[in-house]
Amino acid sequence: MKLQVSNSPHIRDKVTTASLMRDVAIALLPAAVASGFLFGIRAVMMIIVSVACCVLFEYLSRRIMKRENTILDFSAIVTGILLALNLPPTLPYYMIVLGALFAIVVVKQMFGGLGNNFVNPALAARIFLVIAFPTQMTHWTVREGAFSFFDSFLGKDLVSSATPLAMMRNTVADAASGATSSATIAAESSSLPSLLSLFLGQKGGCIGEVCILALLIGAAYLFVRKVIVPWIPLAYLGSFTILVLFFGHTPLLEAVRYRPLSLEAWQNAMYEPLFMLLTGGLMIGAFFMATDYVTSPVTRSGRIIFGIGCGIMTFLIRYYGNMAEGVSFSIILMNILTPHIDRMTLSKPFGERRAKKHASL
Amino acid sequence: MSTVLAFRGGVHPRHNKNTDVLPSIRLTDFSEVDIPLHQQIGPPCTCVVSPGDYVCVGQVIARSEHPMAVPIHSSVSGTVKEIHHVVSEIGEPIEAVRIESDGKFVDDPSVAPPVIESREDFIAAVRASGLVGLGGAAFPTHIKLNPPADKKPQFLLINAAECEPYITSDYRMMCENPDQIIDGILAVMKWIDIPRAIIGYEDNKPLVSRIFEHELEKRIFKTGECHDIRVHKMKTVYPQGAEKMFIYALTGRKVPPGKLPHDVHVTVLNVSTVRQIGLYLRTGMPLVRRRITLDGSALNIHGNFNVPIGARVRDIIESAGGLREDPTKVIMGGPMMGVALDSMDCGLIKANNAILVFGSKETRVPPESACIRCARCVMACPMLLQPAGIDQAARRKDIEMLTHFRVMDCIECGSCTYSCPAKRFINQSITDGKKLIRAEKERYASEQRLRTASQKASSGKEEQDGKSVPKE
Ligand code: SF4
Ligand code: SF4
Numbered sequence: 001m002k003l004q005v006s007n008s009p010h011i012r013d014k015v016t017t018a019s020l021m022r023d024v025a026i027a028l029l030p031a032a033v034a035s036g037f038l039f040g041i042r043a044v045m046m047i048i049v050s051v052a053c054c055v056l057f058e059y060l061s062r063r064i065m066k067r068e069n070t071i072l073d074f075s076a077i078v079t080g081i082l083l084a085l086n087l088p089p090t091l092p093y094y095m096i097v098l099g100a101l102f103a104i105v106v107v108k109q110m111f112g113g114l115g116n117n118f119v120n121p122a123l124a125a126r127i128f129l130v131i132a133f134p135t136q137m138t139h140w141t142v143r144e145g146a147f148s149f150f151d152s153f154l155g156k157d158l159v160s161s162a163t164p165l166a167m168m169r170n171t172v173a174d175a176a177s178g179a180t181s182s183a184t185i186a187a188e189s190s191s192l193p194s195l196l197s198l199f200l201g202q203k204g205g206c207i208g209e210v211c212i213l214a215l216l217i218g219a220a221y222l223f224v225r226k227v228i229v230p231w232i233p234l235a236y237l238g239s240f241t242i243l244v245l246f247f248g249h250t251p252l253l254e255a256v257r258y259r260p261l262s263l264e265a266w267q268n269a270m271y272e273p274l275f276m277l278l279t280g281g282l283m284i285g286a287f288f289m290a291t292d293y294v295t296s297p298v299t300r301s302g303r304i305i306f307g308i309g310c311g312i313m314t315f316l317i318r319y320y321g322n323m324a325e326g327v328s329f330s331i332i333l334m335n336i337l338t339p340h341i342d343r344m345t346l347s348k349p350f351g352e353r354r355a356k357k358h359a360s361l
Numbered sequence: 362m363s364t365v366l367a368f369r370g371g372v373h374p375r376h377n378k379n380t381d382v383l384p385s386i387r388l389t390d391f392s393e394v395d396i397p398l399h400q401q402i403g404p405p406c407t408c409v410v411s412p413g414d415y416v417c418v419g420q421v422i423a424r425s426e427h428p429m430a431v432p433i434h435s436s437v438s439g440t441v442k443e444i445h446h447v448v449s450e451i452g453e454p455i456e457a458v459r460i461e462s463d464g465k466f467v468d469d470p471s472v473a474p475p476v477i478e479s480r481e482d483f484i485a486a487v488r489a490s491g492l493v494g495l496g497g498a499a500f501p502t503h504i505k506l507n508p509p510a511d512k513k514p515q516f517l518l519i520n521a522a523e524c525e526p527y528i529t530s531d532y533r534m535m536c537e538n539p540d541q542i543i544d545g546i547l548a549v550m551k552w553i554d555i556p557r558a559i560i561g562y563e564d565n566k567p568l569v570s571r572i573f574e575h576e577l578e579k580r581i582f583k584t585g586e587c588h589d590i591r592v593h594k595m596k597t598v599y600p601q602g603a604e605k606m607f608i609y610a611l612t613g614r615k616v617p618p619g620k621l622p623h624d625v626h627v628t629v630l631n632v633s634t635v636r637q638i639g640l641y642l643r644t645g646m647p648l649v650r651r652r653i654t655l656d657g658s659a660l661n662i663h664g665n666f667n668v669p670i671g672a673r674v675r676d677i678i679e680s681a682g683g684l685r686e687d688p689t690k691v692i693m694g695g696p697m698m699g700v701a702l703d704s705m706d707c708g709l710i711k712a713n714n715a716i717l718v719f720g721s722k723e724t725r726v727p728p729e730s731a732c733i734r735c736a737r738c739v740m741a742c743p744m745l746l747q748p749a750g751i752d753q754a755a756r757r758k759d760i761e762m763l764t765h766f767r768v769m770d771c772i773e774c775g776s777c778t779y780s781c782p783a784k785r786f787i788n789q790s791i792t793d794g795k796k797l798i799r800a801e802k803e804r805y806a807s808e809q810r811l812r813t814a815s816q817k818a819s820s821g822k823e824e825q826d827g828k829s830v831p832k833e
Contacts, residue, residue, distance in 0.1 A: 003690060003704065007788045007792060008697060010719070013782075019782070295734075296734075297736075299736075299747070300739075349618050349767050350368075
């Protein structure tokens with residue numbers, strides 16, 4: 001009779017890496033389904049291709065590097081779904097394959113696999129594609145006929161369209177330069193989509209980022225299952241909203257200064273921040289990519305700093321950069337800063353007073 | 362009473378308190394006991410009996426003059442067979458006295474209630490009773506009861522949290538001997554001059570407050586005296602019973618790293634320790650038996666048993682009902698902090714509160730995978746450390762990084778390893794890391810000593826006193 005000897009503790013929680021990753025994959029399902037409704041069967045095919053490639057590359061690269069097989073931990077599947085959801089609906093399939101290759105082989109496995117990559121693989125791959133194929137990566141389409149999700153089965157056509165963020169940019173730029181008549185500006189402003197259609201996803205954009213409703217359902221699932229704690233998304237969205245409110249195109253204070261009791265003034269003032277929250281990759285970024293375990297800080301205060309950093313970066317890029325979209329770059333940038341944030345925010349052990357410096361060995 | 366007290370962090374393992382309704386059973390059927398001579402923090406004791414001697418229950422068989430040490434008593438009556446070396450539960454060789462029991466359990470004539478007239482008498486009596494912390498730490502109680510004069514305790518905290526899963530021995534003791542607990546508390550309050558006492562328990566044992574309130578009421582009727590003893594409910598979260606977390610939950614005071622409870626003016630005693638004081642003052646019988654929980658799927662019968670110190674694990678299991686299947690893991694203590702035994706031949710020591718005998722289904726060790734930086738360990742750590750960092754540093758044997766992550770402040774509660782989804786053996790790394798740091802310190806100290814010695818030899822200067830020894 002042989003007794004096992006091991007260090008304590010002798011019991012373990014039932015949560016595993018695979019179960020966490022599986023939950024993330026489940027949380028992305030609503031967004032995946034919504035993309036199918038909004039962009040048709042091709043979106044579903046894109047997700048399938050991306051996941052299949054990620055899993056295959058993961059398997060092959062582990063095989064070639066003679067490391068143990070890790071496809072069962074679901075992380076490649078999550079990367080695959082995330083990558084596909086962050087691509088425009090018309091991207092050729094071979095580009096998706098290239099993206100998957102970059103995400104899994106270059107970003108993830110060359111650095112040692114899950115846990116050792118310093119940037120989020122799906123995001124890095126997206127940026128790689130944006131740089132490599134700028135035209136295809138910014139070709140957006142929407143389906144005609146608002147709110148009719150079943151159009152895709154009725155064979156209605158996809159038409160090219162700018163993303164709402166780009167529309168907003170043009171409007172503001174025109175207004176600022178004063179080149180066009182105010183009538184044109186008014187026409188352009190009125191062509192900005194309503195908040196409800198933004199929320200439901202009737203707009204140009206990457207296939208997974210458009211339907212905010214689906215993303216929020218997924219995020220709620222992650223919170224309920226305690227897969228992620230809300231600090232990063234809250235800090236991210238919160239800091240971003242505050243910046244937009246005070247330093248956006250129509251600052252809140254100015255908008256309501258003369259008519260503080262008018263409902264309309266408030267409504268107008270709130271349109272911009274809500275518009276900013278509901279467009280682009282902000283929601284999918286804040287809930288699903290900024291919260292990626294591997295590339296975000298582990299300390300409590302570090303996570304808040306990380307979120308605020310993402311918020312500030314996104315604001316700066318959207319308002320002052322020369323791109324309409326800034327979520328991926330902000331998150332990648334903060335990913336790179338993560339080790340430093342972790343080092344800076346190492347908490348003091350329980351009971352130690354703040355002022356006292358620890359005399360090192 | 363109604364507030365639920367807790368600390369930050371912690372984990373929620375399944376309670377598995379399967380044995381809490383089972384009255385404890387006294388086991389006497391032991392032909393031999395192996396009483397280890399090192400059962401506490403501090404130096405081992407020297408044996409004062411020789412083979413062939415007849416000893417009685419409660420007779421001193423080993424003692425030491427070291428101020429930390431407490432005597433060890435025989436737990437059976439019978440003949441000393443040999444003094445031999447055994448392997449302790451943590452795998453170190455220690456001396457043990459083997460006594461063949463005659464099964465009569467004859468009390469030693471010296472066993473009589475102590476006469477106490479002063480604080481010194483009381484502390485001496487506690488020491489003579491062989492008492493160490495029975496919650497698992499085995500810190501000698503008489504040292505705890507004797508804080509420096511400028512650190513006078515304001516609170517006596519009685520730790521009845523029993524936060525480890527499975528274990529119910531303290532709870533059974535509270536159900537069965539509440540009067541002795543109150544006796545003990547009152548004696549400590551009286552002689553050590555502590556004005557108030559608080560009993561803290563976790564809210565998964567709702568009966569505790571009723572038990573003590575009833576007991577205290579009875580006393581008020583009997584003696585007319587009212588004592589400031591309160592019973593507080595705490596949140597059930599592991600490690601609520603860890604000393605620093607316990608003090609924080611009950612009083613809001615934080616014990617700084619490297620300090621002791623009396624630095625924040627409290628004294629903490631485990632509920633079974635204080636009960637033992639009560640029992641000793643009443644009967645004079647030193648610590649020779651204790652209550653332990655037996656649980657685990659490989660056992661026929663689960664329950665709480667009152668067993669003599671030194672009884673071998675194998676014999677205890679045998680006389681408590683035997684095995685149902687071949688055990689794969691035998692744990693002395695709870696599943697979170699207990700020690701896995703490599704053989705069932707070692708004797709029970711004073712600080713043990715449970716023996717868990719796990720079958721194959723409870724001991725499946727999940728394979729370890731790479732850390733995914735999920736921060737679950739960081740959120741779980743009650744000491745607010747960064748276990749993931751410690752884990753990495755220890756595997757790299759990076760002393761500087763280990764110091765940076767404050768591995769020495771870890772209380773080894775196991776919450777981090779429990780919660781890790783990658784199933785990292787973080788506690789193994791912590792143990793290794795602590796060893797590395799200790800070795801490094803030793804090396805540094807001896808180097809310094811050498812340097813001072815050579816300096817002295819070369820310059821013939823006056824003795825340089827030990828200022829070169831590094832501060833922690
Ligand atoms: S690092 Fe130490 S104190 Fe913190 S959870 Fe792990 S074992 Fe407990
Ligand atoms: S819980 Fe495990 S996987 Fe998560 S950060 Fe800690 S060591 Fe890494």
